[in-house]
Amino acid sequence: MKHLLSIEDLDRDGIVGLLDGSEYMSDVLAREIPKVPALRGKTIVSLFYEDSTRTRLSFETAAKRLGADTMTFTAGSSSVTKGESLLDTVRTIESMGIDAMVVRHASAGAPHRIANWIDASVLNAGDGRHGHPTQALLDAFTLRRHRGDISGARIGIVGDVRNSRVARSGIQCWSRLGADLTLIGPPTLMPERLEGWPVQVTFSLDDVLSELDVIYVLRVQQERIGRALLPSLREYYARWGLDAVRAQRLKPDALVMHPGPMIRGSEIATEVVDGPRSLIREQVANGVAVRMAVLWDLIGSGGVV
Amino acid sequence: MGTLVVRGGRVIDETGERDADVLVRDGVIVEVGPGLDAPGAQVIDADGAVVAPGLVDIQVHFREPGREDAETVETGARAAALGGFTAVVAMPNTTPPLDDAKVVGAVLEQGRRASCHVAVAGCITRGREGHELAPMGELYDLGVRIFTDDGDCVADANVMRRAFEYARALPGAVIAQHAEDPALVAGGHMHEGEWSARLGIPGRPAAAEITIVARDLELARLTGGRYHVLHMSTAGATALVRAAKAEGVRVTAEASPQHFTLTDAECASFDPVFKMNPPLRSSDDVDAIVAGLVDGTIDAIATDHAPHPPASKELAFEEAPPGMLGVETALAVAITRLVEPGVLSLRDALARLSWQPARIAGLDAHGHGLPIAPGNAANLCVIDPSETWVVDPARSASKSRNTPWAGWKLTGRVRHTILRGEPVVINGEAVR
Structure with missing residues (x-):
């Protein structure tokens, strides 16, 4: 899987595979040192056009537990009124060298647009009223x-x-x-x-x-x-x-x-x-394991951790 | 100005069709018939092609003044000429809007040097704000015949009523409406239907168009005013216009190529090149628009050519402005979608692209859409009706690239366009 843009891109087996992977990540999180170097050397950027402390923290925790480097770019919708297009913003970020972009945006389909523009994997962290x-x-x-x-x-x-x-x-x-x-x-x-x-x-x-x-x-x-x-x-x-x-x-x-x-x-x-x-409360706790499984699937080797 | 002969084509106009050459001198058609020649005449090759009155697009946005980065009168007119148009009507939603004689005069002045005749529509209300009437008489005296707040709907029924009444003092003037109730479409970005519900994009319901058209038809009936529905897009409004015409209400309507071809399913790509107002509708609506074009309920094909520079479409769907390019592709989409499948004859398609819109906008008085006959202005286009081509946005003469037809293989291509006896497009290339 290159991107996770919509559940529609997954069939039943695809979902079950990610849930099984999440089970494994949940075990990792229960260890004394809840961290594995599975994504060491990978860079994940969170591009948040909409405030969302919990989803952003959940993704960043997941990335760190897998040993990835993380960056955060929070853009108010003001960058739009300043005139920079979404395309220019994501190309700028991509040129810093990234493996995955976690996108939260107030408009439906923004992650789909970005996935068409960049080589990195795109993960939809919530787009308008469309999907999460x-x-x-x-x-x-x-x-x-x-x-x-x-x-x-x-x-x-x-x-x-x-x-x-x-x-x-x-x-x-x-x-x-x-x-x-x-x-x-x-x-x-x-x-x-x-x-x-x-x-x-x-x-x-x-x-x-x-x-x-x-x-x-x-x-x-x-x-x-x-x-x-x-x-x-x-x-x-x-x-x-x-x-x-x-x-x-x-x-x-x-x-x-x-x-x-x-x-x-x-x-x-x-x-x-x-x-x-x-x-x-469990839903929140499980968010980290699930996001670890998704990140591993998108930019890891795809094999067993 | 000189002499030219359009040689070897099949002449199609309102009066019929025949194989004939067309001899033009000093901007005027002087003879139509077989085997014409004149000493020193420039020969315009129409061998195997159709020679028709120049096309007339009564709804374009040339963005001047205010957004010259998107389009200018010069570039828009050149693109229109490449599409076979010899006359267009530029909409007044510019910055500042065309609600003032000085601004209208300046745009008309730009048009005098352009590759096609550029008429302008004037605002119905001052500032397009929907409250006070714009100086319609002053604008009329400059040649304005279509009045509209296009882009915005005149929502206030009383203002609309007074506009209908006042325009009766201006012979040939028509009140044209962007028929979408602003309250019903507030916050909406695409047609409200199965697709908007699935995609989670707030919708603009068909009812927003249907309710305004229903109301305006009653006001036209009440006042005896002349009404034109811009870019009609719904089955419901088409049915209302059909019934009103049968009852003798003075109403005309236009449809855009995208509304008789594309559906809201295109929005699933999240590409804002498919965003426009009124939005791409359901397939039932598309079928109804086609039926309306066939039975004459819809009089004209108008493009709503709406350029936006690339950066303003490189956004999420909900953030991007609405609008699509249209002048370079309208004829070919009409041929591909309507003529090739046998829905309309080529002549019926040309009626909706030339002489019928010319009459709505009073452009027949300026020599557009008239029969190809001695004494009439030589505003002509020469068309290869069966040539196929693939739309490449990079080749557009517009300043913008937001065409929904990128990559489409279309049938029908403009070979030459002649404006007042002067070739402005030769062999598919702009020469002015």
Whole structure:
């Protein structure tokens, strides 16, 4: 694999291969010295056009655990208004000699554009509302560790699916692994068109709550109010929030996930976040192992570490 | 000015077609018939080719004044001449906008030396802000016939109503609309549909065009005003225009080559060369635009030639400005897409590329799109209708390179273009 731009570029075996690799990296991270020289001499640059402390730190930790050199380039969207094109920026960075570029951008497809322009491997760390493939992989990895098999799991994705790159990549990843997916939320936050999507849709969380094996809660943003997508966050929470009462109606072994950053009390209750069903902290921890596996696949020898 | 004879071609114009030579003296056609010659005449070889009235593009952006790095009247007109056009209408969304007689006069002055006749459209509202009427009468007196805030839609229904009413005092003037409701397309970058949902790119729904066209048709009905729909792109708007025409509303419409050929699926490449407003639509919309061109609902093919320098397209899709080049490829796309498959005859395609748009913009009064007959201005193009070529952006005469047709193998090529009796393109090369 040269680039990781979208989960769509992977088939089931490709995903499973990366999850198996992540398992190995997870073992590495559990060692007394959690570091291997697998990418020694390689240079990885993080090109972040959008603020994202957690994803950037996760990637940089992954790169360092593999012995790679890392650089960070954080560009506000101001570089655009200053007139430098994306092409010029990435060519400048490439000329410093790099093996992989980890790209976060507010616009869909920016990593795809960059992959056409440079020789280095490109890793999509989130592009607009389009995709966030490593988030999908770490979510699948986390869930697989708890369930063994994702096939047949009924997963409900609750919230702002329309504007969520996490949801788009997650749907592609989980459907390839055989999960049964239901999107839940207000119609204004559902994708405008769903032809060909491997999902069911319901506007009522309460109707499906007790049937879910996994409830994956998305962040809801205050700015949706001003754009006439929601009347209020209070109303949203009352209908679609995972509060403590709803959490009690979940199946006994149902699991709760959230990609972060979360707003406690706007979409999910504090008790649920910190409760026994929650995988939220594990998701973050697993991100490093998964990103190590992806980096190793893209710019390592491809063999066993 | 001298004498020239266009020899050996098949003449096609509004009146019909016949094999004939065309003798031109001092910019005017003096004789049309077989075996013409005149002492000292320059011979323009049309052997095996079609001789047609020069093409007329009623929607181009030549970026002057304000963005001369993207295009100028000179370079845009040269590109247009290479595409067989002898007349164009330059849109007023320049910086400053064409809402003022001085600015309009300056652009017209640039056009006097250009490779094709450059008419301009004037703004409907001052500053294209949608509130107060631009000095339409002053602009009319300079020759402006199309009024539009193109690039932006006149969203205020009352302003649109008053523009329709006021323009009735200006014979031949037409109110042309970029029909996309700004509220519905706010933040959108491509057609709203299956592809935008999949790609996560915010959409511009077809309803934004359909609702504005529906409203404007009612206002045209109310006021008796003349309405022109710029770059119509949806099945819904096409159906509305078809019905309104049947009821006698004074409406015309145009479509661009990209809207009768390309779909929103192109956006999956994330290449902003496929970004424009209105956006590339669904295949159902493309089919409806083709049907509208066939049955006469859509009167004209206009390119919306919208140059952008390379750096402004070397961005992510959502960051890049909308617009595509068009003047050098429009005829060939029309032939490849419509004539070759037998959807339109070549003459019907030429009607939509020449005499029909000429009449919408009042350019027939300037000698464009007229029958190839003695006494008419010699604005002509000579076309090889079956020659194939591959589009190479590097060879474009435009200052910009943002063509969606790069690498396309097209059929139909312009051999010569003659403007007021002067060759401006000879054997596919610009000579002015």
